[in-house]
Structure formats: C-alpha cells, structure tokens
Amino acid sequence: MAWIVLVLSGLLETAWAIALDRSAGFTRPVASVIFVITLVLSMAGLAYALREIPVGTGYAVWVGIGVTGTALVGMLALGESASLPRILCLVLVVAGVIGLKVYH
Template identity: 55%
Template sequence: MAWIVLLFSGVLETVWASALHASKGLSRPLPTAVFGVAVLLSMGGLSYALRTLPLGTGYAVWVAVGTVGTALYGMFALGEPVTVFRALFLAMIVGGVVGLKLAH
C-alpha cells in the first residue's frame, strides 16, 4: 500500500508543480488553490509512505515521479521541446528509480 500511496503522491507533485506554474506567481486564485491542496496531499502521502519505506528510496521515487511527470507535462501540454536528449535523460531517471526499487 505504501508504494501505491507514494506513486500517487509523486503524481500529485506533478499536479502542484503545474498548478504553481499556472498560478503566475500565486496571483490566480484557482490554480493557487489547486497548488495548495495538491502540495498538502502530496506531502501527506509521502509522509505516510515513509512510515514503512526507507527514506532515501521513498524520497527518490517521489521526486522522480514528480520530475518526470512535470517534464512530460511541459513537453506535451505546454509545447516545450521534445528532444532525444530530454527523453534519454528522463529514461535515465526512471531507470535509476527502478534500480533503487529493485535494491529495496
């Protein structure tokens, strides 16, 4: 269960990062509210998952899911460039996290 909560919390990290961008410096009420709720739920889920998962592995997975999700959101929803190098380095992040999970 902790792994599922951790992955969901990582997805929420993507949500809050995207909402923070859309809030334009916390000046737009709806994206700011989405940011606030998502960051609280994301941190709460991370906190719950770290009750049973090792700190280093749990935090790395949470950050990686949020990082990769946010980068993909930027590329596919915001029109940021999609390059071979970006895809390669995102795949390296995923590979590193899978390695950490297997080492757990």
C-alpha cells in the same frame, strides 16, 4: 500499500508543480488553490509512505516521479522542447526509480 501511496504522491507532485506554474506567482486563485491542495496531499502521502519505506529510497522515488511527470506534461501539453537528449535523460530518471524499487 506504502508504494501505491508513494506513487500517487509523486503524481500529485506533478500536479502541484504544474499548478504552481499556472498560478502566475499566486495571482490566479484557482491554480493557487489547486497548488496548495495537491501540495498538502502529496506531502501527506510521502509522509505516510515513509513509515514503511526508507527515506532515501522514498524521497528519491517521489521526486523522480514528480520530475518525470512534470517534464512530460511540459513537453506534451505546454510546448516545451521534446528533444532526444531530454527524453533520454527522463529514461535515465525512470530507470533509476525502478532500480531503487527493485533493490529496496
């Protein structure tokens, strides 16, 4: 169960990062509220997961999911560069996250 919560929390990290960008420095109320809600839920999920998963592994997986998800949303929906080197770097992040899970 802790791993499921950790993955969902990582996805929520993507949501709060995108909402933070869309809040335009907290000048847009809806995006700002979405940021706060998803941030709190993401942190709460991480805290829950760390009761069973070592902090080094859990935090690295949480950040890896958030980084990868945020970069993918940026590339697919926000017009950021989707160059081969960027994609290869994301593949390395995903490989690292999988490795941490496998060798937990």
